[in-house]
Amino acid sequence: MGLIVQKFGGSSVADAAKIKSAASKAIKAKLEGHQVVMVVSAMGDTTDDLIDLAHQITPHPPKREMDQLLSTGEQQAIALMAMAIHAAGHGSISFTGGQVGLMTDSVHTKARIKSIDAARIRDRLAAGDIVIVAGFQGVDADANITTLGRGGSDTTAVALAAVLKADVCEIWKDVDGVYTADPRIVKDARKVERITYEEMLELASLGAGVLHSRSLEFAKKYSVLLHVRNSAHDRAGTIIGPEVKAMEDIVVSGATLKKDMHKVTIQAVPDKPGVAARIFGAIADAHIVVDDIIQNVSFLDNGGYFTDMSFTVDKTDLHEVRRIADKLWRELGGQGFKDSPVSRVSVVGVGMRSHTGVAGTMFKALSEAGVNIQAISTSEIKISVIVTPEHGETALRAVHSAFKLHEEPVIESGAAAVAAV
Numbered sequence: 501m502g503l504i505v506q507k508f509g510g511s512s513v514a515d516a517a518k519i520k521s522a523a524s525k526a527i528k529a530k531l532e533g534h535q536v537v538m539v540v541s542a543m544g545d546t547t548d549d550l551i552d553l554a555h556q557i558t559p560h561p562p563k564r565e566m567d568q569l570l571s572t573g574e575q576q577a578i579a580l581m582a583m584a585i586h587a588a589g590h591g592s593i594s595f596t597g598g599q600v601g602l603m604t605d606s607v608h609t610k611a612r613i614k615s616i617d618a619a620r621i622r623d624r625l626a627a628g629d630i631v632i633v634a635g636f637q638g639v640d641a642d643a644n645i646t647t648l649g650r651g652g653s654d655t656t657a658v659a660l661a662a663v664l665k666a667d668v669c670e671i672w673k674d675v676d677g678v679y680t681a682d683p684r685i686v687k688d689a690r691k692v693e694r695i696t697y698e699e700m701l702e703l704a705s706l707g708a709g710v711l712h713s714r715s716l717e718f719a720k721k722y723s724v725l726l727h728v729r730n731s732a733h734d735r736a737g738t739i740i741g742p743e744v745k746a747m748e749d750i751v752v753s754g755a756t757l758k759k760d761m762h763k764v765t766i767q768a769v770p771d772k773p774g775v776a777a778r779i780f781g782a783i784a785d786a787h788i789v790v791d792d793i794i795q796n797v798s799f800l801d802n803g804g805y806f807t808d809m810s811f812t813v814d815k816t817d818l819h820e821v822r823r824i825a826d827k828l829w830r831e832l833g834g835q836g837f838k839d840s841p842v843s844r845v846s847v848v849g850v851g852m853r854s855h856t857g858v859a860g861t862m863f864k865a866l867s868e869a870g871v872n873i874q875a876i877s878t879s880e881i882k883i884s885v886i887v888t889p890e891h892g893e894t895a896l897r898a899v900h901s902a903f904k905l906h907e908e909p910v911i912e913s914g915a916a917a918v919a920a921v
């Protein structure tokens with residue numbers, strides 16, 4: 501007997517029938533002898549609809565009130581889930597984030613979890629209930645409701661799994677697991693059996709929309725075993741866990757395409773110490789995440805050196821970034837700023853640490869597909885290129901096939917280790 505956290509995403513609780521079906525999965529786990537905590541997202545497109553509604557009132561709603569509004573989506577879903585479990589003859593109780601002491605900082609719409617008081621959950625589990633917790637939300641020290649950022653229910657689930665020392669955190673979704681690439685774009689993309697936290701963290705930050713990045717950081721830090729699986733059936737999905745030796749043989753595990761990004765360039769700022777610190781300090785102060793940074797070649801003008809400073813940001817942050825960039829170029833004595841939409845194509849794999857030639861293979865595939873590369877960035881386990889949005893999908897397909905990601909990987913050193921999860 502163990503403790504299982506089951507998280508159901510919006511599409512897995514989109515209507516009454518799906519709520520009942522999710523309830524039956526929790527009941528099944530309970531009947532198998534486990535304690536079960538469910539974490540539930542808002543039904544279907546509720547969050548999008550609420551955002552839409554807010555924007556019909558005002559283009560820039562106060563973030564505190566956004567959180568107040570968006571948290572209601574999850575609150576509906578947990579109550580309905582508790583009713584479904586009751587109706588099936590089992591004990592259950594639903595809690596909002598605040599009701600289980602899920603404390604966050606006060607950064608509305610992007611809050612981070614600070615602590616969880618699991619006592620109330622443990623009590624109800626001990627009493628035999630299936631406990632249902634609202635995903636995506638918490639409260640700050642002043643009892644304001646906060647939310648954790650889009651997709652944040654994953655983070656709630658993993659944080660609870662960590663605090664409760666769950667045996668596994670099941671993430672029930674409308675997909676079979678983690679794929680080598682988005683199957684809507686790459687027709688022969690393959691579901692992977694197992695992938696490491698690190699690879700998944702890279703994939704998530706690079707645009708694979710399977711899991712919220714913060715949830716993976718928690719999972720890695722507290723070694724929470726994740727199982728991403730499809731709520732439409734009972735077949736196993738993808739295990740996300742620590743690295744096992746055999747995984748080094750897989751050079752590239754997955755490829756991603758991130759759309760809806762913008763490249764922002766602050767033009768002709770003085771090339772001297774402190775300029776980058778000013779630019780990225782100002783952006784960090786606004787809690788905006790910068791992905792790629794490109795400092796262009798500097799040029800001599802009027803006796804001094806100048807450079808263009810480019811970086812990429814999420815389209816959702818563009819409004820604020822434009823405001824900041826417009827202030828920055830003036831303050832720094834630059835010439836202006838410009839921005840253009842871009843996409844990023846990346847390949848990820850822990851095997852890159854011990855294999856060479858990955859960048860060469862990727863660039864060759866892109867050149868054969870006629871894709872121009874605007875910028876390149878790398879880490880120990882990933883290579884990313886920035887391309888124009890029109891080239892994004894072509895580029896993704898090209899790299900997917902160059903690394904033969906459609907084929908089952910050949911594992912030389914101990915396939916048993918992978919199978920033994």
Ligand code: ASP
Nearest residue numbers: 541547636650651652653
């Ligand atoms: N309902 C929120 C969203 O749609 C949180 C979540 O689904 O995880 O972003």
Ligand code: MG
Nearest residue numbers: 510541542547
């Ligand atoms: Mg949702």
